[in-house]
Amino acid sequence: MSSATQRSVKMVAQEFTVDLDKPLVFQVGHLGEAYEKWVHQPIVSREGPRFFESDFMESLTRTVWxxxxxxxxxxxCYSVSKSVRMxxxxxxxxxxxxxxILIWTxxxxxxxxxxxxxKTTSYWGNTIHYLLHGCHHKHPMDGLRLVFPPSATAILLVPFWNxxxxxxxxxxxxxLFGGGLLGYVMYDCTHYYLHHGQPSNDVPKNLKxxxxxxxxxxxxxxxxxxxSLWDRVFGTLPPSKEVGTPPPSKMAKKM
Incomplete structure (x- = not known):
């Protein structure tokens, strides 16, 4: 299925239809209990959807890696240097x-x-979840929504510091704060690379x-x-035989 066709697909859930040609954020809440299934049916396309009618709000959701x-x-560097000066x-x-870094992981x-x-089913629960992470599972190859917007990170650093x-x-x-922030930078850059990089070495290849x-x-x-450290510790490691990615062409057909 071509990307143009994908954008015009309408997902029907209960009595509500999500129109992929219109801004999505204030639509997805209407899916109710069907949201969970809908958001985990990925559309494999590098072109991300529009979130908001407002150009300003839309710009806040897009960040280059x-x-x-x-x-x-x-x-x-500034944070670490403070401890050095002390x-x-x-x-x-x-x-x-x-x-x-360990705390961050x-x-x-x-x-x-x-x-x-x-798991969410309410209008605002679905809407907030879509903004936080659901959009990433729905459009996993959207390159401008793979890293966290700096404005949101700045807000979250306050409780992290405390x-x-x-x-x-x-x-x-x-x-310690600087190390945690460094861990976050490593996480976001790694996350982008796992989606768009083509690793040749075994370690990054297996992580991808x-x-x-x-x-x-x-x-x-x-x-x-x-x-995968904490997955091993807490028993959420997936079966190794299931590791792999279906070809994008097959994923597109599922949509």
């Missing part, structure tokens, strides 16, 4: 940054499993298969992006 390291790596040695800094897993894959302060000292908080498996075969398992 390289904006993430460009904006946040300087913040990482007297910590290089080995201590390395341990704190590594600890921050657990947060990444937890958010993906329990928030991004929450969370780190709860168990860290004044001098270790900046480096692992993530594509989550999208196209076993969507209730495989919640790790940068690592």
């Amino acid at each position: 390289w904006a993430i390291p460009t904006i946040w790596l300087p913040v990482v 007297g910590h040695t290089l080995p201590e800094i390395v341990l704190m940054v590594a600890g921050g 657990l947060l990444e897993y937890t958010l993906h499993r329990f928030l991004f894959h929450i 969370m780190v302060r709860l168990f860290a000292t004044a001098s270790t908080t900046p480096a 298969k692992y993530h594509m498996n989550h999208h196209f075969r076993v969507q209730d398992k495989g919640f790790g992006i940068t690592s």
